Amino acid sequence: MPIALITGASTGIGRATALRLAGKGWTVLAGVRSPMSDSAAAAAGDGLAEGGTAGRVIPVELDITDAAQIAQALVRVEEESARVAGAEHGGLDALVNNAGIGVGGPLELISPEDLRRQFDVNVFAQIAVTQAMLPALRRAGGRIVFVSSIGGRVAMAFTAPYAASKHAIEAFGDALRVELHSSEVQVALVEPGSVATPIWDKSRARNLRVTIPAELQAQYGKVPAAMDKVLRETARRGIAPETVAETIERALTSSRMRARYVVGRDARAMLIARRLLPDHVLDRLVRRVLGV
Numbered sequence: 001m002p003i004a005l006i007t008g009a010s011t012g013i014g015r016a017t018a019l020r021l022a023g024k025g026w027t028v029l030a031g032v033r034s035p036m037s038d039s040a041a042a043a044a045g046d047g048l049a050e051g052g053t054a055g056r057v058i059p060v061e062l063d064i065t066d067a068a069q070i071a072q073a074l075v076r077v078e079e080e081s082a083r084v085a086g087a088e089h090g091g092l093d094a095l096v097n098n099a100g101i102g103v104g105g106p107l108e109l110i111s112p113e114d115l116r117r118q119f120d121v122n123v124f125a126q127i128a129v130t131q132a133m134l135p136a137l138r139r140a141g142g143r144i145v146f147v148s149s150i151g152g153r154v155a156m157a158f159t160a161p162y163a164a165s166k167h168a169i170e171a172f173g174d175a176l177r178v179e180l181h182s183s184e185v186q187v188a189l190v191e192p193g194s195v196a197t198p199i200w201d202k203s204r205a206r207n208l209r210v211t212i213p214a215e216l217q218a219q220y221g222k223v224p225a226a227m228d229k230v231l232r233e234t235a236r237r238g239i240a241p242e243t244v245a246e247t248i249e250r251a252l253t254s255s256r257m258r259a260r261y262v263v264g265r266d267a268r269a270m271l272i273a274r275r276l277l278p279d280h281v282l283d284r285l286v287r288r289v290l291g292v
Helices: 012-023 038-051 067-085 112-140 160-179 199-208 214-220 223-237 241-253 265-276 279-290
Strands: 003-006 027-032 056-061 094-097 143-147 186-192 260-263
Touching (some): 003 012, 003 067, 012 094, 012 241, 027 067, 094 112, 094 241, 143 160, 143 241, 186 241, 241 260, 260 265, 265 279
Parallel strands (some): 003 027, 003 094, 094 143, 143 186
16 A cells, blocks of 8 residues: 655645545545644545545644654654555655645735745745655655646746745756656656635735835735735636646656646646747736736
């Protein structure tokens, strides 16, 4: 029975992936920032019942910015691997780096603290988890999935911190894919477009707290309303997280992983636009869509 560790598994893509893999017979260590509630555990049980297999979801308290919790997660991986494999030193078949946050707004108004927090969670913490799990992944000839974003290849206005963090993950993924070849550990980047997850509600709540100083009203006065409209429409047209989970499962079970998996029509459209349109033409199109 293969074993996977998924970060950020309490909601959205992480939860959908945990349930999908367990439904296919995997043992899933589901990283959550706080212990799973009774209602969440019941929902997980319902999802597994639908799958009708012997797979399991095991909640693991894991704040990926906490080095002590990362170390404890590794202990859980090794214990579960030994139990499943019946060996003293088992391995980890899959690591899905999914946990993340989104910071947005005019870059001029983003505080250094928010910018650092964006990179602490979306970049540095993901690499810390990966580094910690590599020995176990190497023993199993395992696979690593970084849940990136189409924003990691096509940066949009007013999402610079988030897009920059995903650009960084793209770079790490590309480098690791080559560096780990001799270890037979494969690496892939999954790049969704709009996904119907709670991140959009959280982003809208943060957007409502953005205050435009009086002296910058001419430059950014329209931005909060424009961002709220975009976030609302993005959430409405977002694909189901289960669609991304299906792609992640395919990456983990195919005979050979692809380097990248673009998920969603809007993601593919953005990538085509970036390839075909001159930068300033695309800039004008974005300004028209945003109304700024």
